Amino acid sequence: MTNFTYFNPVKVVFGKGMIAELKGLIPADVKVMLTYGGGSIKKNGVYDQVRAALAGRALTEFGGIEPNPRYETCMSAAAQARAEGAGFLLAVGGGSVLDATKFIAVASVYAAGDPWGIMEGRQPVTAALPLGSVLTLPATGSEMNTFAVISRASTGEKLAFASPLVYPKFSILDPETTFSLPARQVENGIVDTFVHVMEQYMCAIGSAPLTERQAEAVLLTLIEEAPKVKLHPDDYDVRANLMWCATTGLNGSLGCGVAAQDWATHMIGHELTALYGIDHARTLAVIMPAVHRHEIRRKQARLAQCAGRVWGITQGDAAARAAQGVDKMEAFFRSVGVPTRLSEYKVDAAEAGRQVAARLAKRGVKIGEYGDLGGQEVQEIVLLAK
Amino acid sequence: MTNFTYFNPVKVVFGKGMIAELKGLIPADVKVMLTYGGGSIKKNGVYDQVRAALAGRALTEFGGIEPNPRYETCMSAAAQARAEGAGFLLAVGGGSVLDATKFIAVASVYAAGDPWGIMEGRQPVTAALPLGSVLTLPATGSEMNTFAVISRASTGEKLAFASPLVYPKFSILDPETTFSLPARQVENGIVDTFVHVMEQYMCAIGSAPLTERQAEAVLLTLIEEAPKVKLHPDDYDVRANLMWCATTGLNGSLGCGVAAQDWATHMIGHELTALYGIDHARTLAVIMPAVHRHEIRRKQARLAQCAGRVWGITQGDAAARAAQGVDKMEAFFRSVGVPTRLSEYKVDAAEAGRQVAARLAKRGVKIGEYGDLGGQEVQEIVLLAK
Numbered sequence: 001m002t003n004f005t006y007f008n009p010v011k012v013v014f015g016k017g018m019i020a021e022l023k024g025l026i027p028a029d030v031k032v033m034l035t036y037g038g039g040s041i042k043k044n045g046v047y048d049q050v051r052a053a054l055a056g057r058a059l060t061e062f063g064g065i066e067p068n069p070r071y072e073t074c075m076s077a078a079a080q081a082r083a084e085g086a087g088f089l090l091a092v093g094g095g096s097v098l099d100a101t102k103f104i105a106v107a108s109v110y111a112a113g114d115p116w117g118i119m120e121g122r123q124p125v126t127a128a129l130p131l132g133s134v135l136t137l138p139a140t141g142s143e144m145n146t147f148a149v150i151s152r153a154s155t156g157e158k159l160a161f162a163s164p165l166v167y168p169k170f171s172i173l174d175p176e177t178t179f180s181l182p183a184r185q186v187e188n189g190i191v192d193t194f195v196h197v198m199e200q201y202m203c204a205i206g207s208a209p210l211t212e213r214q215a216e217a218v219l220l221t222l223i224e225e226a227p228k229v230k231l232h233p234d235d236y237d238v239r240a241n242l243m244w245c246a247t248t249g250l251n252g253s254l255g256c257g258v259a260a261q262d263w264a265t266h267m268i269g270h271e272l273t274a275l276y277g278i279d280h281a282r283t284l285a286v287i288m289p290a291v292h293r294h295e296i297r298r299k300q301a302r303l304a305q306c307a308g309r310v311w312g313i314t315q316g317d318a319a320a321r322a323a324q325g326v327d328k329m330e331a332f333f334r335s336v337g338v339p340t341r342l343s344e345y346k347v348d349a350a351e352a353g354r355q356v357a358a359r360l361a362k363r364g365v366k367i368g369e370y371g372d373l374g375g376q377e378v379q380e381i382v383l384l385a386k
Numbered sequence: 387m388t389n390f391t392y393f394n395p396v397k398v399v400f401g402k403g404m405i406a407e408l409k410g411l412i413p414a415d416v417k418v419m420l421t422y423g424g425g426s427i428k429k430n431g432v433y434d435q436v437r438a439a440l441a442g443r444a445l446t447e448f449g450g451i452e453p454n455p456r457y458e459t460c461m462s463a464a465a466q467a468r469a470e471g472a473g474f475l476l477a478v479g480g481g482s483v484l485d486a487t488k489f490i491a492v493a494s495v496y497a498a499g500d501p502w503g504i505m506e507g508r509q510p511v512t513a514a515l516p517l518g519s520v521l522t523l524p525a526t527g528s529e530m531n532t533f534a535v536i537s538r539a540s541t542g543e544k545l546a547f548a549s550p551l552v553y554p555k556f557s558i559l560d561p562e563t564t565f566s567l568p569a570r571q572v573e574n575g576i577v578d579t580f581v582h583v584m585e586q587y588m589c590a591i592g593s594a595p596l597t598e599r600q601a602e603a604v605l606l607t608l609i610e611e612a613p614k615v616k617l618h619p620d621d622y623d624v625r626a627n628l629m630w631c632a633t634t635g636l637n638g639s640l641g642c643g644v645a646a647q648d649w650a651t652h653m654i655g656h657e658l659t660a661l662y663g664i665d666h667a668r669t670l671a672v673i674m675p676a677v678h679r680h681e682i683r684r685k686q687a688r689l690a691q692c693a694g695r696v697w698g699i700t701q702g703d704a705a706a707r708a709a710q711g712v713d714k715m716e717a718f719f720r721s722v723g724v725p726t727r728l729s730e731y732k733v734d735a736a737e738a739g740r741q742v743a744a745r746l747a748k749r750g751v752k753i754g755e756y757g758d759l760g761g762q763e764v765q766e767i768v769l770l771a772k
Contacts, residue, residue, distance in 0.1 A: 001561075001626040003401025008394070014643065015389025175387075207623070210607040210630050217599030224595065237593075240387040244596050244643060253639070257400065257630060 001208045001257035008252050010144045011170040014244065016236065018172050019046070019134055022053035022090075025170045026132060030087030031058040035077060035101045037065045037093045044180040046136055050092055060084040062104075065093070068273060068280065069100035071116060071152040078107035078115075081129065089131040091168075094185075095140025095192075098133055099148035102166035105129040118161050119150055125163035132170045136177040138243040139189035139281065141196060141250025143171035151274065158270045173247065175239035183230075186242075187337040188281035190226050193246040194219065194332075195284040197254060199263050202292065202306065203369045204299050206259025212305070215254045218245050219310045226336050262369035264291050268378060271356040276347055285333040285340050290384035292326045294377065295368065342385050353382030387594045387643035394638050396530045397556040400630065402622065404560050405432070405520055408439035408476075411556045412518060416473030417444040421463060421487045423451045423479045430566040432522055436478055446470040448490075451479070454659060454666065455486035457502060457538040464493035464501075467515065475517040477554075480571075481526025481578075484519055485534035488552035491515040504547050505536055511549035518556045522563040524629040525575035525667065527582060527636025529557035537660065544656045559633065561625035569616075572628075573723045574667035576612050579632040580605065580718075581670040583640060585649050588678065588692065589755045590685050592645025598691070601640050604631050605696045612722050648755035650677050654764060657742040664731055671719040671726050676770035678712045680763065681754065728771050739768030 013021050026032060032054060041047040051059075062077040081089065081104060091101035105128040107115040117123035135143045142148065146167055151158040178186070201215035222245050228238045248254075255261065268291075269283030278286075292303060300322045307313040307325030316324065330340050342349045357375035360367070367373045373381070399407050412418060418440060427433040437445075448463040467475065467490060477487035491514040493501040503509035521529045528534065532553055537544040564572070587601035608631050614624045634640075641647065654677075655669035664672075678685060686708045693699040693711030702710065716726050728735045743761035746753065753759045759767070 001401070001623055001630065003404060005397065005399050007397040011391065011393040012642075013391050015387075018389060208630075209610065209627050210603060210634060213603030213606055214600050217596060217603050220599055221596040237387055240643070241595050244387065244594075248596060256398075257626070 002206055002259040004256050004258075006252055006256050007164070008144065008167070010168050010251075012144060012173060012247065013170055014173045015240075016174055016176050018174050019049040020053050021172065022050065022134070025172075026054075026057075026088050026090065031060065031085055032088045032090050033081050033084065033086035034059060034061045035065060035089060035091050035093075035097055035104065036061075036063050037067075037097050039063060040180070041092055041136060044177065046092060046134065046177050050090070050134055060086060065097050065100045067096050068151045068158065069096045069103075071103075071119070071150050072154070074100050074103045074107055074150060077104045078110075081108040086129065089129050091131060091133040092136065094135065094137025095142045098135070098140065098142035098168075099150065101131050101133070102128075102142070102148040103150050103161075105131045105166055106163070116152065119152075119157075119159040125161070125165050128163070128165040130169050131166065132172075133168045134172045134174070134177070135243070137181060137185055137189060138173075138178060138246035139185075139192040141193070141247055143168060143173065144247050144251040147250075149270070156274050158274045171247075173243050175236055175243050178239050178243060179234060183337065184279075186229055188279055189246060190222055190242065190336050191285045191333055191338050192281040193242075193249045194222050195265055195281070195288050196250040198288060199265060200254045200258060200261050202299060202302055203258070203260040203262050204302055205369060208257035208259075211254060211256050211258055216306070216309050218249050218254070219306075221245050223310070223332060226332070230337075260369040262291070264367040264373055264381070267360065267365065267367045268356055268381065271359050272347075272352065274359075275352065275355055276345065278345055278347075282338055282345075285338040286342055286385045287381065289326055289330040289333075289340060290381045291368075292329070293384050294381045296322055296326070298370075340385075342382070349383050349386030350379075353379035356382055388592055388645040390642050390644075392638055392642050393550070394530065394553070396554050396637075398530060398559060398633065399556055400559045401626075402560055402562050404558050405435040406439050407558065408436065408520070411558075412440075412443075412474050412476065417446065417471055418474045418476050419467050419470065419472035420445060420447045421451060421475060421477050421479075421483055421490065422447075422449050423453075423483050425449060426566070427478055427522060430563065432478060432520065432563050436476070436520060446472055451483050451486045453482050454537045454544065455482045455489075457489075457505075457536050458540070460486050460489045460493055460536060463490045464496075467494040472515065475515050477517060477519040478522065480521065480523025481528045484521070484526065484528035484554075485536060487517055487519070488514075488528070488534035489536050489547075491517045491552055492549070502538065505538075505543075505545040511547070511551050514549070514551040516555050517552065518558075519554045520558045520560075520563070521629070523567060523571055523575060524559075524564060524632035525571075525578040527579075527633055529554060529559065530633050530637040533636075535656070542660050544660045557633075559629050561622055561629050564625050564629060565620060569723065570665075572615055574665055575632060576608055576628065576722050577671045577719055577724050578667040579628075579635045580608050581651055581667070581674050582636040584674060585651060586640045586644060586647050588685060588688055589644070589646040589648050590688055591755060594643035594645070597640060597642050597644055602692070602695050604635050604640070605692075607631050609696070609718060612718070616723075646755040648677070650753040650759055650767070653746065653751065653753045654742055654767065657745050658733075658738065660745075661738065661741055662731065662733055664733075668724055668731075671724040672728055672771045673767065675712055675716040675719075675726060676767045677754075678715070679770050680767045682708055682712070684756075726771075728768070735769050735772030736765075739765035742768055
């Protein structure tokens with residue numbers, strides 16, 4: 001097991017009716033800025049619940065945060081937070097609203113020039129407004145981690161930053177808020193969660209037996225619950241299980257003692273979203289099977305372990321089991337309702353591969369668990385997803 | 387899934403050489419009081435590592451904390467902490483030192499009379515000195531939770547308290563510190579961890595699929611690693627895996643969404659330790675199989691699930707699988723080297739049952755996941771462990 005530090009001070013407040021707890025979770029003497037997206041929270045009653053819980057409090061609002069939230073939008077929100085004297089940000093929404101709010105928290109108190117330098121890794125995060133969240137879309141895990149991904153319209157970039165200063169002070173997870181989600185977002189959330197877990201788990205370097213089993217626990221639960229949510233979309237327990245899987249999948253616990261992680265799928269996926277506008281999770285479903293097939297020899301032992309413990313594959317040698325496990329994963333994504341091939345999006349894989357490789361090369365990025373996948377390999381991977 | 391709040395701000399610093407990180411983890415301007423036990427840390431080099439990491443810092447020390455730490459000892463330590471002006475407590479040891487240090491942290495700033503009232507649940511915890519730990523014995527999980535169990539020599543009581551104010555600010559877990567542990571303490575630690583997990587998992591009420599699988603992940607890892615530590619006591623990875631299992635086993639994560647827990651084994655076990663001086667973990671190995679056999683009908687579904695997923699039992703009906711699973715658990719404890727019957731300690735089970743029942747009745751305590759096991763049932767359980 002590799003040395004590690006684990007620290008996650010987010011208070012998770014989970015369950016039906018828990019939005020009412022908001023009042024006691026935010027300091028009484030600060031002005032709160034609500035941040036949210038396209039307005040679905042006004043249709044499904046979440047906005048009203050939040051307003052009711054904060055009745056009598058000094059409030060301001062910033063709505064209209066888009067999926068793949070933009071730097072430009074965040075900068076407007078940060079200006080509003082400063083102008084209004086907001087002392088606490090409350091994100092109400094899914095991962096995009098959460099991620100945007102983390103960047104707003106930093107940008108609104110940033111004094112060292114353009115905060116985009118943080119996204120480019122040139123400048124550190126040294127301060128942030130405190131923030132909390134009411135999660136309405138289980139997927140990204142942003143509600144219990146330090147990460148945020150922000151896109152910049154003017155350059156077509158999509159970059160990530162992380163800082164313990166943007167841990168939410170609390171996240172309220174009420175599964176009932178997810179009943180009204182469009183099927184597409186539920187499907188995307190399941191795939192996003194699955195891929196997050198895999199990217200921490202599916203490496204050949206080192207071993208961390210307990211953490212690996214905890215990763216498998218999330219995968220098995222997703223596989224069990226995914227078909228149920230299609231058949232019984234109003235089943236509270238199914239929604240609750242999916243929500244807790246998504247949070248657990250990327251709260252740092254699955255990285256404990258793990259020697260290497262492999263975020264190649266996310267790295268390539270971000271570029272495909274930036275280039276073609278494909279939903280984030282849908283790029284992952286396309287790329288992860290291709291990454292595993294490309295790396296099948298180097299990842300064989302762990303892929304075979306996964307095949308046995310997660311997919312129940314016990315026949316054949318390790319190579320055969322590894323390959324069958326990848327096939328099973330791709331079939332699972334399709335069963336969830338998510339395509340797994342670029343051709344299904346009318347995207348030419350060869351051309352996409354060249355473009356993604358060029359964009360990563362421009363930033364000097366090599367990817368994969370060994371950090372050795374460069375332009376040639378990226379093109380091979382994208383072509384495997386044709 | 388049941389509503390829950392999860393909050394655990396302990397920073398875990400895990401791995402070889404990590405004691406050197408101490409310096410950066412404790413505020414520079416406070417006097418530190420080291421607390422420790424019988425002096426094993428002076429033999430195995432841990433004391434020297436801690437002193438080296440804190441070179442130049444204002445320090446005081448309180449050694450001699452005993453297993454099943456005593457109120458009387460803690461009160462002396464609290465008086466010393468006050469007299470010396472300690473601003474931070476650093477526990478260096480196992481669960482007993484940790485638990486004692488939590489009580490010292492409260493008692494040393496306690497202004498409302500005798501702090502034993504906290505143990506009796508009559509008085510709340512309102513303040514505590516900050517504390518951290520260097521763990522040397524994986525077992526109790528105290529390094530990452532809010533619990534402490536303290537015994538009072540004058541009354542023969544052994545009671546628990548919990549408060550978020552006694553969460554360690556950090557816990558350093560270096561598996562190398564466990565190489566020098568006596569075999570008996572390693573065995574006890576494995577059983578203690580196993581039982582902690584079971585007490586959160588082995589209930590019939592409700593279901594929390596992800597949390598249940600995470601509990602099974604710990605159990606499976608313990609079962610895998612336990613034989614290795616006997617064969618290869620110097621294997622770092624085995625020690626690391628056992629250490630991380632112990633911490634994960636009782637850090638609150640395995641309670642997320644769980645509708646009921648069943649701490650009957652600990653409740654009865656504490657009384658057996660108080661009455662007969664049997665090691666804490668060894669009382670658990672005796673009592674847990676008896677609790678499960680007594681409750682086998684009510685716990686049947688979960689016991690059968692455990693039999694299948696943890697013990698690999700797939701033959702027979704649910705009742706048969708449940709019973710076989712309990713047999714397997716008892717055999718596992720014995721394989722670790724821990725007896726599972728009161729007769730092996732020359733204790734008369736009928737008499738022990740009467741005494742335990744009387745002591746619990748005196749405090750008005752009913753136990754079990756339904757809170758309905760009273761004197762009669764407690765006697766039946768203890769008799770099953772004869």
